[in-house]
Amino acid sequence: MNGNSIEVHGLSKRFGAFTAVDDVSFDVRRGSIFGFLGANGAGKSTVIRMLCALLDPTSGTAVVGGHDIRREPEAVKASIGYMSQKFSLYGDLTVAENIAFFGGIYGLPKARLREAMPRVLEMAGLRGRERTLARGLAQGWKQRLALGCALLHRPEIVFLDEPTGGVDPVSRRAFWDLINGLSEEGVTVFVTTHYLDEAEYCNDLRLIHAGRLVGGGSPQELKRTTIRHPLLEVECDRVVDALELLQREPWVRELSIFGTYLHVGVEEEAEGRKLVAGRLAAAGITVSRLDRIAPSLEDVFIHKIEAQTKEPERER
């Protein structure tokens, strides 16, 4: 498999007339942290389900852990771990019983389960709480326990579908430390998220929008190559009015709103500063700050999506 854990070629999935995933291709390097980014409904989960052999693709192929997802679904399932945003544990079973159950359905012999139990408890930070019912755990613990259960059979690839949803920032941080540790052990981590700050932790990213890949690369690469013109961050009052005003200006290359400030892409920095300040001042809007910034992943993502939307609609 020449160093790739996952190879995807022209994968598509249609539900009736609706195309959920449209001709998606990519490779995932062994031991890397691969981020799959997109809004809800963009097709992330459908791709994951196909790669986990839960869903048959309408067309295209994928090889996961050396096994074809259509021809050897059982082998694919045995070589992957999977954790969804629901942290699917049994709330009415204890921590230890959950671990035993998932060990059981992956066919772990008793001896291996005995050896794995303390490892998972340690990892989830749940030592001494084996007899607690899972429903009584805080989200962060549930999440780490769910990850531990998904890793019981030591899979070579682990799929994490929105693994940090509903979890506090400290737990999120701790969780990413676990993911980094896995990657160092050589486990391939395939993770979807819509937290763009988390995407920064990934080695490789793909952006999916409306079922199609709209861009990819490492976070640094994406930020460096996608937006080449200067980007200004504008803090001002009446942001929404300011947004509407600037939208009509032909010299604005890029425009998006981030809470109380705007990102404005311009042709040239000094000229751009003058144009923005002048236009807003003329409308009686007070600008409190105007800085050149390096594009964030979010800027990149918005740019990519807008680029695709402007492009004439290909027939689907």
Added chain:
Amino acid sequence: MSAEPGGRPFLAGVRPVIRKEFRQIRRDPRSLIFLLCIPAFLLLVYGYALNFDVKHVPLAVCDLDGTQASRDFSARFSATEYFDLRHRLSDARDVDALLGREAVGIALIIPRGFGDDLAAGRETKVQAVVDGASAMTATTAAGYIGAIIQSETMRFTLEVLERRGRSRFEPPLAVETRVWYNPELRSALFLVPGLMAFILMVIVVISTAFSVVRERERGTMEQILVSPVRPAELVVGKTVPYFLISLASAHIVLLLGFLLFGVPIRGNYLLLLLTMTLFLTGGLGQGLFISTVARSQQVSFLISILTTVLPTFVLSGFVFPIRNMPVAIQVFSYLIPARYFLVTLRAIMLKGTGLGAFGKEVFFLAAFAAVSIAVSMMRLRRSGLEERPRRLGRGRRGAGS
């Protein structure tokens, strides 16, 4: 490193699933109570409430004749346990009021000249007015009245013939009815087998339908489906616990039926066990199938109730005889497994007959079990998760909260 896909023995995934189901049932005593106590409770309620025996019907007699003969005649009615004499009337117009406020269920009007007519051997007419508002009771009570009057007529005829000198007269035709299997015609004997079918079907379908839908709602189903566990293993593992519990429940019902209502098991117990197994397996399959169709616990509950309660109650012959139904509904009743189960139950428990008497029914039960399990397994395999994703904000911003 990972578990070998081909190397695990078939059904290896069953044990952890069974163990988990039992643990969950134990953690939620309500479900266990539901499975074990509700059937017994329903048996008590229905066993005592669903009683078609007609006894102690309040009776009013309006004796306009007032002779010894008319008093003897009306005494025939009050002497049985079927009627209780509540009112003696002197005016036939009072009958209306008594029936109207349901003070009595039946009124008997003996006309003036009743005694004279009888003595003279002339035809005389007695009027019985029955409250038809409760049709079932009315029919039965009218039957009793008919029978009493007929035997009285016979007695009078013989008296008349005797007086005319034919001392030893034997009526040409005499009917001697013997009721087999249930000589006292007790409703309980007839109803308890039906109740068994009804209770088992409802319990088993609802509990299995719930157990799968609950997993889907909580996302654990997805977690199981990404594991190498095969659908067949999942189905077996999920159904075995509920099967055992409902079998235990069935035995509680049998025991209570015997202790409280004297319902016997005259036939072969192993045959009974076999038919119960087939019937329960079919129900489990039906429950699983419902769980693959329904997306929420509420929906699955609704479908379960609709497909079990009504058909088993109405179309199985439990309460209402199938042969009195319109032909279209009779045909439909062939699709109700409880219909076959009921025939075998009554045959084994009340009649003590063997397989020869209900081989066809057992065959249908087996077929239903096989088909329902096969179909639900196919659906679980194919569409266990193939939900069409909801179409959410295409083109929405990628930025999260």
